[in-house]
Amino acid sequence: MNHENQKMESIQWERMLPQEFRAAFDRLPVVYLPLGTVEWHGEHNVIGLDSLKAHRLCVMAAQRSGGIVHPPLYGGMGGERMPATVRMEEEDNWDNYLLRPWLEKYCYEFQRLGFRSIIILTGHYSCNQQIVVKETAIRMTERLCIPVLGVPEFMLAQDVGYSGDHAGIGETSLMMHLHPEYVRMDRILSDPQYGKDDRIINGASAERGEKYTETIVERLSKLAVIMPLWDGRTIADFVQAERALLNAQVKGWRNTGSRNTAWQRMAHGEHNGYGRMLVEERFDELKSMAEKLL
Numbered sequence: 001m002n003h004e005n006q007k008m009e010s011i012q013w014e015r016m017l018p019q020e021f022r023a024a025f026d027r028l029p030v031v032y033l034p035l036g037t038v039e040w041h042g043e044h045n046v047i048g049l050d051s052l053k054a055h056r057l058c059v060m061a062a063q064r065s066g067g068i069v070h071p072p073l074y075g076g077m078g079g080e081r082m083p084a085t086v087r088m089e090e091e092d093n094w095d096n097y098l099l100r101p102w103l104e105k106y107c108y109e110f111q112r113l114g115f116r117s118i119i120i121l122t123g124h125y126s127c128n129q130q131i132v133v134k135e136t137a138i139r140m141t142e143r144l145c146i147p148v149l150g151v152p153e154f155m156l157a158q159d160v161g162y163s164g165d166h167a168g169i170g171e172t173s174l175m176m177h178l179h180p181e182y183v184r185m186d187r188i189l190s191d192p193q194y195g196k197d198d199r200i201i202n203g204a205s206a207e208r209g210e211k212y213t214e215t216i217v218e219r220l221s222k223l224a225v226i227m228p229l230w231d232g233r234t235i236a237d238f239v240q241a242e243r244a245l246l247n248a249q250v251k252g253w254r255n256t257g258s259r260n261t262a263w264q265r266m267a268h269g270e271h272n273g274y275g276r277m278l279v280e281e282r283f284d285e286l287k288s289m290a291e292k293l294l
């Protein structure tokens with residue numbers, strides 16, 4: 001086993017010996033929980049893309065600044081109605097009997113084990129998935145009195161050009177950098193949806209993926225270090241900002257009928273500063289940005 005592999009395995013929960021776990025926990029008692037699902041991602045991408053991507057990003061962040069990465073969850077809300085997609089719960093339905101209690105239980109367990117903050121990174125971002133993840137994180141922050149961040153990875157990289165897609169230029173680029181062995185660009189030509197023009201072939205690249213990755217990993221690793229230091233006042237400000245964002249999204253659904261109104265407005269133009277504001281703890285600004293989203 002080479003040194004790089006050793007380093008990587010020593011922060012992955014399921015691959016640690018107890019002494020490695022204790023050492024990592026003592027260094028930084030922060031846990032990353034990557035979320036994804038199994039879902040069709042075109043002929044050019046592997047089916048487990050979302051979990052693989054989120055897990056790799058968390059591992060890279062933990063390698064940089066510490067923390068322990070829990071195994072990824074495969075299972076979420078929505079997913080393209082295509083072969084090989086498992087839809088645990090519906091995209092358009094408020095009912096949520098699986099993901100929410102599952103996340104709550106994880107948070108309780110992590111807090112019981114002594115972790116001082118929790119980062120839930122979802123690589124799958126149907127609208128309801130994003131809402132349930134963020135809503136649960138906010139509620140668990142208040143309930144457990146430790147900061148819990150629930151965020152899709154693209155929201156940490158909107159200001160460098162990634163606004164979240166599905167097997168498109170962004171996700172494919174991320175995979176070309178994170179897991180090149182799982183991308184087969186030549187196969188896209190046989191895909192009537194993703195290969196109907198050369199947009200993805202020309203637009204996706206490992207360089208683009210590296211740029212997004214660098215921003216996301218840098219911000220995650222910074223958050224892992226600062227979140228356990230937040231006092232009660234800071235946690236309350238964080239909750240207010242996150243709740244404002246959640247409200248904007250839910251309200252957008254109600255007011256405009258579009259499930260992605262707030263997210264889309266963040267992606268385009270002046271509202272793309274979420275990731276930067278979060279790591280700089282500019283929660284008042286984040287809150288006022290969220291209030292302007294509708």
Ligand SMILES: [Zn+2]
Binds near residue numbers: 041049050165167
């Ligand atoms: Zn995806």
